[in-house]
Amino acid sequence: MPFSFSFLPKEIQFFDLFDRQAEMLVATARCFKKVISNASLDDEHLKEMRDLEHDTDEVTHEIMERLNRTFITPFDREDIHTLANEVDNIVDILYTTTKRMKVYKLNKANPELIQFADVIKESIEYLARALNLLRDHKKNNKRIQDCCIEVNRLENAGDQLRDMVIGRLFDSTKNTLMVIKWKEIFESAETALDICEDVANIIGTILVKQG
Amino acid sequence: MPFSFSFLPKEIQFFDLFDRQAEMLVATARCFKKVISNASLDDEHLKEMRDLEHDTDEVTHEIMERLNRTFITPFDREDIHTLANEVDNIVDILYTTTKRMKVYKLNKANPELIQFADVIKESIEYLARALNLLRDHKKNNKRIQDCCIEVNRLENAGDQLRDMVIGRLFDSTKNTLMVIKWKEIFESAETALDICEDVANIIGTILVKQG
Amino acid sequence: MPFSFSFLPKEIQFFDLFDRQAEMLVATARCFKKVISNASLDDEHLKEMRDLEHDTDEVTHEIMERLNRTFITPFDREDIHTLANEVDNIVDILYTTTKRMKVYKLNKANPELIQFADVIKESIEYLARALNLLRDHKKNNKRIQDCCIEVNRLENAGDQLRDMVIGRLFDSTKNTLMVIKWKEIFESAETALDICEDVANIIGTILVKQG
Numbered sequence: 001m002p003f004s005f006s007f008l009p010k011e012i013q014f015f016d017l018f019d020r021q022a023e024m025l026v027a028t029a030r031c032f033k034k035v036i037s038n039a040s041l042d043d044e045h046l047k048e049m050r051d052l053e054h055d056t057d058e059v060t061h062e063i064m065e066r067l068n069r070t071f072i073t074p075f076d077r078e079d080i081h082t083l084a085n086e087v088d089n090i091v092d093i094l095y096t097t098t099k100r101m102k103v104y105k106l107n108k109a110n111p112e113l114i115q116f117a118d119v120i121k122e123s124i125e126y127l128a129r130a131l132n133l134l135r136d137h138k139k140n141n142k143r144i145q146d147c148c149i150e151v152n153r154l155e156n157a158g159d160q161l162r163d164m165v166i167g168r169l170f171d172s173t174k175n176t177l178m179v180i181k182w183k184e185i186f187e188s189a190e191t192a193l194d195i196c197e198d199v200a201n202i203i204g205t206i207l208v209k210q211g
Numbered sequence: 212m213p214f215s216f217s218f219l220p221k222e223i224q225f226f227d228l229f230d231r232q233a234e235m236l237v238a239t240a241r242c243f244k245k246v247i248s249n250a251s252l253d254d255e256h257l258k259e260m261r262d263l264e265h266d267t268d269e270v271t272h273e274i275m276e277r278l279n280r281t282f283i284t285p286f287d288r289e290d291i292h293t294l295a296n297e298v299d300n301i302v303d304i305l306y307t308t309t310k311r312m313k314v315y316k317l318n319k320a321n322p323e324l325i326q327f328a329d330v331i332k333e334s335i336e337y338l339a340r341a342l343n344l345l346r347d348h349k350k351n352n353k354r355i356q357d358c359c360i361e362v363n364r365l366e367n368a369g370d371q372l373r374d375m376v377i378g379r380l381f382d383s384t385k386n387t388l389m390v391i392k393w394k395e396i397f398e399s400a401e402t403a404l405d406i407c408e409d410v411a412n413i414i415g416t417i418l419v420k421q422g
Numbered sequence: 423m424p425f426s427f428s429f430l431p432k433e434i435q436f437f438d439l440f441d442r443q444a445e446m447l448v449a450t451a452r453c454f455k456k457v458i459s460n461a462s463l464d465d466e467h468l469k470e471m472r473d474l475e476h477d478t479d480e481v482t483h484e485i486m487e488r489l490n491r492t493f494i495t496p497f498d499r500e501d502i503h504t505l506a507n508e509v510d511n512i513v514d515i516l517y518t519t520t521k522r523m524k525v526y527k528l529n530k531a532n533p534e535l536i537q538f539a540d541v542i543k544e545s546i547e548y549l550a551r552a553l554n555l556l557r558d559h560k561k562n563n564k565r566i567q568d569c570c571i572e573v574n575r576l577e578n579a580g581d582q583l584r585d586m587v588i589g590r591l592f593d594s595t596k597n598t599l600m601v602i603k604w605k606e607i608f609e610s611a612e613t614a615l616d617i618c619e620d621v622a623n624i625i626g627t628i629l630v631k632q633g
Contacts, residue, residue, distance in 0.1 A: 068419045103378045167525045176387045176598045180394075183602075208490045279630045314589045387598045391605075 011074045015135040017063045021087045022128035024056040029117075029124040032094045036117040039109040041102040053095040060088040075206045083202045087131075090124065090195045097188040104181040112165045116189040119161065123154040123196040130203050137210055144207060151200035158193035162186055222285045226346040228274045232298045233339035235267040240328075240335040243305045247328040250320040252313040264306040271299040286417045294417070297410045298342075301335070301403055308399045315392040323376045327400040330372065334365040334407040341414050348421055355418060362411035369404035373397055433496045437557040439485050443509045444550035446478040451539075451546040454516045458539040461531040463524040475517040482510040497628045505628070508621045509553075512546070512614055519610045526603040534587045538611040541583065545576040545618040552625050559632055566629060573622035580615035584608055 031052060035045050063084040067073065073080055101107075130147035133140035165186050173179045242263060246256050274295040278284065284291055312318075341358035344351035376397050384390045453474060457467050485506040489495065495502055523529075552569035555562035587608050595601045 064416070065419065068416060099374065103374045104381065105378075163521065163525045167527075170526065170599060170603070176602075177381060177390065179599065180387075180391065180602065181381070205486070205490065208487065275627070276630060279627060310585065314585045315592065316589075388592060388601065391598075391602065392592070 011072075013066065014063070014074050014080065017059060017066070017084075018131045018134055020059045021056065021063075021084065022131040024052060024059060024091060025087060025124050025131075026128045028052045028056070028091045028094050029121040032098065033114075033117040033121050035098050036113050037109060039107045041098065041107050046098055046102060049095045049098050053091050056088055056091040060084050076209060079202055079206050079209070083199065083206070086195055086199045086202065087127075090127075090192055090199070093188060093192045093195065094120070097185060097192070100188065101185060104185075106181060106185065110182070112161075112168075113185065113189065115161060116158065116165075116186065119154050119158050120189065120192050120196070123151050123158075123193055126150040126154070127196055127199055130200070134203070134206075137207060141207055141211070144203060148200040148204050151196050155193045155197040158190050162190040222283075224277065225274070225285050225291065228270060228277070228295075229342045229345055231270045232267065232274075232295065233342040235263060235270060235302060236298060236335050236342075237339045239263045239267070239302045239305050240332040243309065244325075244328040244332050246309050247324050248320060250318045252309065252318050257309055257313060260306045260309050264302050267299055267302040271295050287420060290413055290417050290420070294410065294413045297406055297413065298338075301338075301406050301410070304399060304403045304406065305331070308396060308403070311399065312396060315396075317392060317396065321393070323372075323379075324396065324400065326372060327369065327397065330365050330369050331400065331403050331407070334362050334369075334404055337361045337365070338407055338410055341411070345414070345417075348418060352418060352422070355414060359411040359415050362407050366404045366408040369401050373401040433494075435488065436485070436496050436502065439481060439488070439506075440553045440556055442481045443478065443485070443506065444553040446474060446481060447509060447512060447546050447553075448550045450474045450478070450513045450516050451543040454520065455536075455539040455543050457520050458535050459531060461529045463520065463529050468520055468524060471517045471520050475513050478510055478513040482506050498631060501624055501628050501631070505621065505624045508617055508624065509549075512549075512617045512621070515610060515614045515617065516542070519607060519614070522610065523607060526607075528603060528607065532604070534583075534590075535607065535611065537583060538580065538608065541576050541580050542611065542614050542618070545573050545580075545615055548572040548576070549618055549621055552622070556625070556628075559629060563629055563633070566625060570622040570626050573618050577615045577619040580612050584612040 028049070031045075031048050035041065035049065038045075063080065067077060067080055067084075126147040130144045130151075133144045133147070137144060166183055169179055169182055169186070173182070239260070242256075242259050246252065246260065249256075274291065278288060278291055278295075337358040341355045341362075344355045344358070348355060377394055380390055380393055380397070384393070450471070453467075453470050457463065457471065460467075485502065489499060489502055489506075548569040552566045552573075555566045555569070559566060588605060591601055591604055591608070595604070
């Protein structure tokens with residue numbers, strides 16, 4: 001079999017799978033925003049989150065399988081492995097956050113958590129664009145880097161938001177159990193932004209190695 | 212020195228070490244179950260956990276040393292490294308959980324934690340079997356995969372158990388400090404099951420690469 | 423270009439960067455000790471921590487860039503990657519700890535946290551020495567190993583200190599919110615020692631592979 005035949009299609013398959021992960025990411029961020037804004041923790045809305053988590057798992061699994069069976073990969077094998085895993089982790093933590101809110105019966109919309117959901121959605125949209133642009137990474141190098149810079153900026157914003165919100169929580173909440181519950185939810189939201197930054201950093205590493 | 216001479220014995224030594232790790236795992240799960248069931252947090256029982264943690268450390272260390280000195284390994288070097296480390300982490304977290312219970316003076320048997328200890332023991336028994344079967348992984352492929360599926364199933368069961376138990380804890384416990392203490396212990400138990408699942412996933416990756 | 427020309431200078435550059443990381447580490451440990459001892463959580467002192475965190479980030483980034491562009495590295499590429507990242511994580515967690523204390527308004531010197539700051543400073547000084555000695559690791563093998571043993575010993579000491587301090591916290595503190603706050607700070611301090619141990623273990627692995 002000629003080299004170019006087996007080589008090119010496989011490269012393309014990886015980029016198709018990155019696109020699918022990007023799509024899942026954006027859908028999850030939107031669903032998360034909706035659940036948080038309406039504090040709609042009934043089974044129907046959580047099921048939508050669970051389905052997204054499940055579908056992302058399948059795409060991630062497909063990337064891993066392909067990685068283990070493919071000899072030539074578009075980027076370093078381990079970078080693809082870490083990238084796919086961390087994208088999956090973003091979806092996981094957003095789903096886990098909504099599940100935990102249900103366990104805690106936190107079914108009243110919280111304006112500060114809505115703020116977090118907005119920052120997360122914005123960060124994820126930049127990441128998804130960066131993932132889409134990977135297909136032509138040579139041509140898109142500058143645009144991908146710009147996306148990654150935005151993700152880093154939003155992680156810093158999230159850091160400050162968390163500090164402010166947690167400080168306020170301890171100062172103003174009378175009910176200690178509520179402090180424990182909300183502290184966990186806010187930290188979980190901020191961790192989602194940390195993982196977005198991790199993904200941006202892996203993409204940055206991939207660009208440097210390809211450069 | 213003929214190739215087969217240096218090759219085969221070294222492969223076998225790795226499998227012997229996996230068997231020893233599997234043995235330590237099962238012994239730790241049993242000891243954990245015993246400590247939890249009797250809420251026996253006196254020094255004698257914690258010493259048994261500490262000895263198991265220490266012995267597992269030594270086996271893990273031996274795997275790492277051998278890995279660093281051996282040129283040809285039965286599976287990918289990094290997969291063995293991660294596998295051995297994560298098995299060690301299971302033993303670590305079970306020991307840490309009992310130590311923390313002593314610090315918190317939680318010396319009354321808790322039926323929900325006993326349930327966790329049972330799920331952990333079952334998951335670890337499947338993992339140990341999978342580790343033993345690695346020696347003839349070609350022949351045992353299907354049986355190893357079945358073990359890994361069980362470990363994944365038990366992680367899901369643990370997830371649901373944790374959500375139920377933590378929900379109940381916040382709803383019914385009057386003493387906030389007790390909520391903080393037990394929440395940490397239950398989450399720690401569930402993390403043990405997460406790490407079991409990680410080990411099962413690494414074993415799955417190894418099978419795919421060997422397939 | 424002759425091989426030795428491109429090879430030696432690049433090796434040396436890595437060791438120069440390890441020295442810079444070691445320097446940042448020690449400066450951070452000293453600043454942390456100062457902030458903790460005086461409970462000086464005003465902006466000026468936190469700025470010093472933030473600057474150190476920022477400078478360490480830059481050195482770490484330089485190591486990563488060089489790693490991605492350099493073909494021949496003094497040790498395994500991944501070991502250098504993990505080493506630099508974990509050193510960076512030590513600085514990060516010390517900075518985060520002081521930031522969190524500010525959020526929590528914990529501005530009264532705590533003798534037990536000062537004890538932690540001392541253990542952390544001692545551990546970091548051994549690590550820094552080990553990093554400096556890496557340049558002549560063949561000659562310094564025994565001395566580097568001795569440093570790593572000390573770091574491991576101090577991690578054990580930190581473990582016991584944390585258990586004692588947290589036990590006392592739950593037994594004696596009337597204010598539950600204060601228990602939550604201090605528990606987090608003490609665990610964060612102990613995690614710093616865990617990461618020091620991780621760094622010592624990576625250095626140990628590097629020595630074995632070079633041996």
